[in-house]
Amino acid sequence: MKQLIYITTFMKNFLLYIFTISSFIFLNAQNTKAFVVNYDIYLNSDIPNIQNGKLLINSSKSESFFIISGFKRINDVNDINKNAEDNADLRIQMKSNKLRFVHVKPETDSLFSTSKYFSNNYLISESIPKIDWVLLDEEKNIDGFVVAKASATFRGRKYYAWYSTTYPLSFGPWKFNGLPGLIFEVYDETNTYRWIIKSIKKENDVPFNYNINEYNKISLKKYVEVKYNDDEITTFLKAKLPRGVKISSEEKGQRNDIELIYEWENNTKK
């Protein structure tokens, strides 16, 4: 008797299972669309500004593309239609810029990011950095979404992230990856850098494309070498100082980028 109940339940479930499968075959168009998350990026390292970040995850979730655009001044935030930028320097700098992005391809364990350093546009390659997130027992509410807190130290900065498991995605803004849910907000403890979610939507899945020839291809190690150790630029700025300015101690150029230290550098510098 018991066996029979099991079998009937089994049959019921099996039929239901078959039925649902067939129904989905016709309806799975849903998953051919790319998943798009928009972020505001707050950069307070130099001249405070907000940039737009667009995280594209293709329909098969095999890669992500985080595009950084726009350079609006903080005081224009409340007035998005206004295009008057007091500091034309910034605007012009943008005009001449190439597409800026972070491209993550787990299949080949590769991450490509762009950077402009003194008129050179670099396409920097590295393997996908592993971020050791510590999931914290803390939750909050961002506009109706329950998000959980996690923290990690990554390349010299301590970050706090708020993620939502409603969207089980390991991709994130910039180089952030590996949380059990979509990052809604992430910031470093000094509040110098902050990414905050703006919207989530689906778009038609268009392959990511960029012209690789527009950039100088370089490995991350090489790039760090160029930027910090071959400090020609900081050297020549020192040479431009007027008389009477004494350089009393040889100061190492203080890093103020998102990444302050790299895995292979020894940690004594701080």
Place this chain on the structure above:
Amino acid sequence: MGRIKRRLIFFILVFFFSKISFSQTKIYGKVIDKNKTPIISSSITIKDSLNTSILTYTFSDENGNYTISNNTGNFYISFSSLGFKNKTFPLNLKKNQNELNIDVVLDEDLTPLDEVIIKAERSISIRNDTINFKTKYFVNGTEQTVEDLLKKIPGLNIDGQGTIKVGNQEIEKLMVDGDDLFEKGYKILSKNMPAYPIEEVEVLKNYSNNRLLKGVEESDKVALNLKLNEKSKRLWFGNVEVGISDNNFYELKGNLMNFGKKNKYYFLTTLNSIGYDATGDIEQLIRPYRRNEPASIGDNQSINSLLNLSASNTSFKKSRTNFNNAELASLNAIFNPSEKLKIKTLGFFNWDETNFFRNSLDFTNVNGTTFTNTENYQLRNKNRVSFGKLDFTYNISKTKMLEAITKYNNGEFNDTSNLVFNGNATIENLQHQNILFDQKINYTNKFKDKKVFLLTGRYIDEETPQNYAINQFFYQDLFPNSSNANNVKQQSSNKMQFAGINAHVLDRKENDDLLELQIGNEYRKDRLSTLFSLFENNTLIDAPEGYQNQTTYQVNDLYFKSKYRIKINDFALVGKLDLHQLFNNLQNGLFSNNQNPFFINPSIGLDWKINDNNKVTSSYSYNTTNSKVLDLYSDFVLTGFRSFSKGISGFNQLDASSMVINYQLGNWTDRFFTNIFVLYSKNHDFFSTNTIIEQNYTQSEKILIKDRAFLSVNSNLDYYFKFISSNLKLDLGFAKSEYKNIVNNSNLREIVSKNYNYGLEFRSAFKGLFNYHIGTEWTTTEIETTIKNSFTNNNSFLDLSFVFNEKFDFQLQSERYFFGNLDTNNTYYFLDFDARYKLTKNKMTLGLTGKNLFNTKTFRNFSISDIGTSTTEYRLLPRFILLKMEYRF
């Protein structure tokens, strides 16, 4: 029901898990969809037995495979991927279970994903136009003063004088926890305050002195705010610096501070005899410079003295010729009795006694008059200045503010010179005072989001009485009837009263254009009285006619000013139109005159950013200015021991046009950067002089002449040579001025003066301990009247710097001066050094400073003018070596 549910779950587990092995805790498997397509990057999480906290998680790879490890116990495992329904199962991991295969088929989620807009709470730590630097990320512990600290902050530049710049722009003020103690005299703070209490540095861009004008007025000002750490708040801290030399030179500096949340105090004292002028920035405290800023009415009102006995400017550092004995004390406090009220007080006392030595040989050759004067001049200035300022700010509401500033200055000066003039021993004595009372009240109302109304009233009362006496009588030729006179005196008083009211509306338009309208009335009354008398010993002989002034000059200026700023793409256009209706009244002695002129001052400015590397700024203005009291007095006044001058005794308005163009190629941060600046101004009318020059005196009278022109072109270029790690700086300048005057009853003489300067500098940026900075500059001056006179000087320097390590550094500075027109003693060398050794980090520093190591006693200088040439010799502070110790507490 519960039983059925449990069974169901068990069944599902059996159904989905094709293989279950009972050994350990590695869970692995594959996540696929209905079509058996692997689901990439699906999330696998293991939660605790309450199904709340995530214990561990992983993602499936590009083949849908995953592995995850966990401890034994009761858990929930859930599989999820975007676009699929979640699947969660209870999971019991027993001991000895080392592997568990769970393959999962996820059902697609039918609910379509609509666009979700998320309004996340924006962090308040990000504020408009504020850059916040946490100092701990920038310092390396070698910073001693705030200045050292600021040098480490990216984007900030501090030059040799301590001027702090953000990019290329000087900061407006340096605040501590939002309170400002020093206005533009911030160097007192930045050079003295220790760095360690500072936790954060805020750079405030587009800063407005009046908080309600923020975002409305056109401001490119920058200010800095230092935030102190909790530990140093309400703590007394400060430092003492003592320096003693082998030959009685000394220096003492002390700072004592206390910064609480409500009250802040800062005491500063400086005593020195090494030629250091500690009052350099006092002027900024007495009269903060706020040009073109709303509510700045009256800032340009002050008295100019007729007579000065002061050290003349030399072509090098003042500290080399300044024999001083300065004592300065300053007490400053800020009180915040309530959130709405802020009271600032500033008190300032300065005593100084300076000596200055000069020997000069003036050769005059004009219109057939030729003579040579020799002067051996020793000057002693004693002064005592007390200054007080009370600043009271009341924030009525978020949009309304009332501010009252009261200032009082009292300066007592006693200047005595010992002069040997052509062999005659002469003593000059000038006792003078400066008494200033200044009251300003300002009401600001931000009546709409981008519209502000300001009403400002100001009253200033300033007077400078002077008593001047010379124990010789050089003017027999002028006063033949008083030939037995043997000394002269002049008593003068110059009083100014100013009262003004100004209403100002700033209206920032929707499209960001700015409209400014002002209407106001300014009244100024000047009373100048001078009394010149000839004495025989103590007996008054004569008060000669034509040498006594009783001038009262009243100007009432009723004005309307408008200004509009438009920005179109890469162009910015500023148009200004000022309308003035003046009511002038001049009373010279018994004569009184009135004049009511009306004039318009237009100006236009255009900025064009062609592209990132090419920028042009330009402006044109036409200006009419009303003459001042010192242009208008009717009789002669003694303005030096052998000079008399006289005003024009009537009303005048002077017209001038000027044009400025600046072109910039590249940016300062580029390897190549160049800038060209052209200024041309034309005075359609100007005051020149009609001068009688005699060996014992000159008498000059102001005259009104047409057309004077001035042209100045300056260019500089920077280029960095990589192969020698050095930067080349080239400077080229040219200035030409054309004017006319009358000397010794000549016709109107045309004078053309030209200045050329060209120089180059190299500065290295080596990574090692050694660096150099070398430079040289030639200046050629040429004056052409009926005769032509010209000379070329050259200044060169070589500075060497050695930074041995963090504790010890050594700087050597050498200078060479060459005077083209001196036949002998035309080359001078100077050598100074500075060594510093940090005994205890942040606590105690030892230093050794040496000045004038070649012990050069005098310095000769050559100059030319339209009436002749002069050679001047200055006495220099002798060589001294100062042992310095600095201690922080």
